[in-house]
Amino acid sequence: MIHHFKIVVATALLVCAVPVYAQTADPSAAPVSSTAAATAPAQKPKLPIRAKTHDEYVVYQAAIAKKQDPDAMAKAAADFAAKFPDSDIRVLLYRASMKSYESAGEPDKMMQAAQKVLELTKDDPEALLAVARVQEEHTSPMDLDRDQRMDQALANAQHSLATVDTDLVVPVNTQPESVEPYKKFLRATALSIIGSIQFKRQQYAEAEGTLRRAIEADPTSVDGTIILRLALALDEQKKYEDAVQQANRAVELTKEETDAGRAARNERDRLTAMVAQNSSPGSQDVAPPANHDQTPQGQ
Numbered sequence: 001m002i003h004h005f006k007i008v009v010a011t012a013l014l015v016c017a018v019p020v021y022a023q024t025a026d027p028s029a030a031p032v033s034s035t036a037a038a039t040a041p042a043q044k045p046k047l048p049i050r051a052k053t054h055d056e057y058v059v060y061q062a063a064i065a066k067k068q069d070p071d072a073m074a075k076a077a078a079d080f081a082a083k084f085p086d087s088d089i090r091v092l093l094y095r096a097s098m099k100s101y102e103s104a105g106e107p108d109k110m111m112q113a114a115q116k117v118l119e120l121t122k123d124d125p126e127a128l129l130a131v132a133r134v135q136e137e138h139t140s141p142m143d144l145d146r147d148q149r150m151d152q153a154l155a156n157a158q159h160s161l162a163t164v165d166t167d168l169v170v171p172v173n174t175q176p177e178s179v180e181p182y183k184k185f186l187r188a189t190a191l192s193i194i195g196s197i198q199f200k201r202q203q204y205a206e207a208e209g210t211l212r213r214a215i216e217a218d219p220t221s222v223d224g225t226i227i228l229r230l231a232l233a234l235d236e237q238k239k240y241e242d243a244v245q246q247a248n249r250a251v252e253l254t255k256e257e258t259d260a261g262r263a264a265r266n267e268r269d270r271l272t273a274m275v276a277q278n279s280s281p282g283s284q285d286v287a288p289p290a291n292h293d294q295t296p297q298g299q
Contacts, residue, residue: 064076192223205237
């Protein structure tokens with residue numbers, strides 16, 4: 001389904017304008033519910049997002065200046081929300097906090113900030129993906145709520161696919177040609193999360209199709225870990241020659257000293273030996289490793 005959308009630009013009104021615009025969703029489109037959001041229905045910020053008073057704008061500027069320090073940014077966002085509890089600008093500061101923690105490599109705090117965003121606007125694709133990524137990557141086979149967390153991650157990733165063209169907030173004056181590549185990245189991220197969940201649930205054929213779509217969604221910025229997972233999905237289906245090709249590609253895209261790099265090289269070597277053995281008369285298939293579910297999450 002293709003959503004119609006409009007670009008709403010936050011224009012500068014004296015000193016009280018906040019420099020962002022958003023692509024707003026068609027209100028007739030039924031959103032996918034997100035368990036990451038608050039229980040009360042989230043209301044979209046009134047667009048264009050702008051400060052209502054000079055004081056609000058000044059406090060916003062002081063808060064956003066702390067975005068290089070994740071904890072300071074989070075505190076500034078919380079302090080702003082306490083001082084201006086009805087301000088739409090809260091979502092901008094929580095988004096800044098989310099991205100600050102992402103850059104710092106603190107996934108749990110990134111997820112907390114993303115959930116704050118979703119309490120204010122439940123369709124934000126970046127926040128949905130931030131939550132989905134943590135749920136998918138940081139859920140282990142031993143977690144008692146594993147299935148519930150995977151279901152939540154799947155719903156959040158699917159929801160982001162439905163809103164990436166309609167609810168992505170970007171800075172004012174951003175050129176359209178720079179927005180589209182980022183949308184491709186977000187779509188690829190969502191599909192890779194979905195494909196990874198399918199793989200972990202041993203839905204290997206479905207995972208293969210979804211991971212291929214993830215790669216096609218953003219072919220200029222391919223994650224070697226996703227290529228490796230595709231190789232493993234093919235391996236599980238005994239599509240060994242295709243799996244070897246993808247494993248070789250994963251090797252090219254990963255560094256040898258990383259977990260993903262070592263796993264890619266091990267998979268390539270094992271598959272290469274398997275294909276050679278299977279081409280010999282009287283050979284038998286070699287069973288794949290038993291720990292495929294533990295694919296490294298990053299390079």
